[in-house]
């Protein structure tokens with residue numbers, strides 16, 4: 510009886526030892542097979558259509574938020590395009606932690622970020 514159990518356990522253990530690395534290998538294969546993502550190019554005209562969620566705060570000179578604390582909203586028009594992309598990515602990833610911007614950036618795709626950055630960089 511004891512022998513049967515330990516044999517079963519051993520077999521199960523072996524099965525897992527084979528199955529787990531196999532699953533990892535398959536995941537790696539899938540990742541390698543995925544086509545390289547097309548480079549994302551920002552389009553200012555497309556960006557102009559995406560600013561409805563931004564102008565409420567960034568469109569008002571000297572605007573201050575009341576939540577979570579009284580805070581000055583930075584001017585983003587005319588800002589360097591690469592800087593804007595980096596900033597939005599940082600909010601999205603949580604590297605920058607401002608709650609409103611984090612929420613807003615998390616809803617943006619890479620293309621949205623590129624378009625918005627292109628728009629604001631041109632819009633002085």
Ligand code: HEC
Pocket residue numbers: 559560562563564565566567574580581582583584585593596597605606607609610613625
């Ligand atoms: C609820 C108000 C609010 C809205 C709406 C909002 N922002 Fe912001 N945004 C802020 C505040 C406040 C900051 C400064 C946060 C900080 O200190 O990190 C900020 C910071 C930024 C920054 C970084 C600026 C810098 O100088 O580092 C960028 C870029 C930005 N917002 C882009 C956007 C875009 C694009 C949208 C629309 C998709 C948007 N924001 C919508 C309030 C807002």
